Amino acid sequence: MFNHHFFGGSAAQDVFISFLQTNEQKDRLCIFTDPPFGCRSELLANTIVKINQLYNTTNSLVQHVLPVFWVFPYFIEAYIKNELPSMEISDYHVSYTNHRRYHNGKKGLKNGSPVRFFTNVPLESFELPSNQGYKFCYECNKSVHKTNIHCSICSMCASKNGATYKHCVKCNWCVKPNYKHCNKCGRCAQKHDCHFYQTQITCRICMNKGHVELTCSFWKHFKEIKRHYSGCMVCGKKTHIIKKCPERKIALKEKYFLGKYNNVLNT
Structure with missing residues (x-):
């Protein structure tokens, strides 16, 4: 994923192209990546762009955009959007049961896991689970965490880290x-x-x-x-x-x- 290279050679490349060509998968295909948090976002973004280009070329499409879900900490948002401007951050807190701090338990970080979904799928198109502490903000037209209070002046639910922001x-x-x-x-x-x-x-x-x-x-x-x-x-x-x-x-x-x-x- 970091160098867009198949170590299996041309045979592995053919399998991948065949997968992209499968008709029944076309409407359900997406890129989902949960990379190491220390990786360079430029490298991964370059691979995502190339996969999308290969998908369009393989299926003789012009500008079809594959849905992308990228799991990364919220504080890397600027780096991701610099490479892929269409990506928006979802307020869903991605929790890891096997991580010492990145979870929402008692021993986790104060404001819960800092990991989020970055996606080019419109945020209003999916609703986050209310039984996990999420609500739908009709002003922003998207689901947010219950601690994310909408500000009428900023015209947004401004919180990124799970805490309730204050207006200065x-x-x-x-x-x-x-x-x-x-x-x-x-x-x-x-x-x-x-x-x-x-x-x-x-x-x-x-x-x-x-x-x-x-x-x-x-x-x-x-x-x-x-x-x-x-x-x-x-x-x-x-x-x-x-x-x-x-x-x-x-x-x-x-x-x-x-x-x-x-x-x-x-x-």
């Missing part, structure tokens, strides 16, 4: 319950070194890595827009988050320079 009025964002607001960085975070933290973070305005919203060049080039220190930083309203601010999108669309913001106009 200052940065106007849902954050983990153990996060505290840092005035120097202008956002909530764990205890950190501000200089190093700001080099690792992604700005919520321009979506570029290496700075926070307070130091974003957005403010330098769009001087007519006043920076707000509560609610949405662009318009000051508390009814939406920065990414969904209409004034932010208008400003970026009308005055983006050197194409720098061209890739975030629809973000």
Whole structure:
């Protein structure tokens, strides 16, 4: 799976192609992978793409997308979506009976297993079991864990780690319950070194890595827009988050320079 290679040679490759060609399997075929959590997501994503391409070529299809279920910790989400943008994270907590910490028992992690399903199957198409502590959020149109509370301002069930997130009025964002607001960085975070933290973070305005919203060049080039220190930083309203601010999108669309913001106009 990491190098898309069959050690059985051409005979094994033929068996695989034959499997892809089986008519009765076409409508039920999917890729399900539960790899070691230390693996490189780029390698596995490359294999998934190649399998999908081989499936289309073998069956003379054009753009048929195979359903994919990828079992991985929630904190690797950015790496997976960077390689496979169509993948979404399900709130189902994948528990392992033979793992020392990745389960929902008394000796497991505080917020339960951090392992989730990543899939390109629409999350609204399957409902998670209510007898295991899941509910259906009609605002998000998907099943979530009972501890995942919907935020009307962020317009989402924001929790990723199994804890109930809280909404910070200052940065106007849902954050983990153990996060505290840092005035120097202008956002909530764990205890950190501000200089190093700001080099690792992604700005919520321009979506570029290496700075926070307070130091974003957005403010330098769009001087007519006043920076707000509560609610949405662009318009000051508390009814939406920065990414969904209409004034932010208008400003970026009308005055983006050197194409720098061209890739975030629809973000």
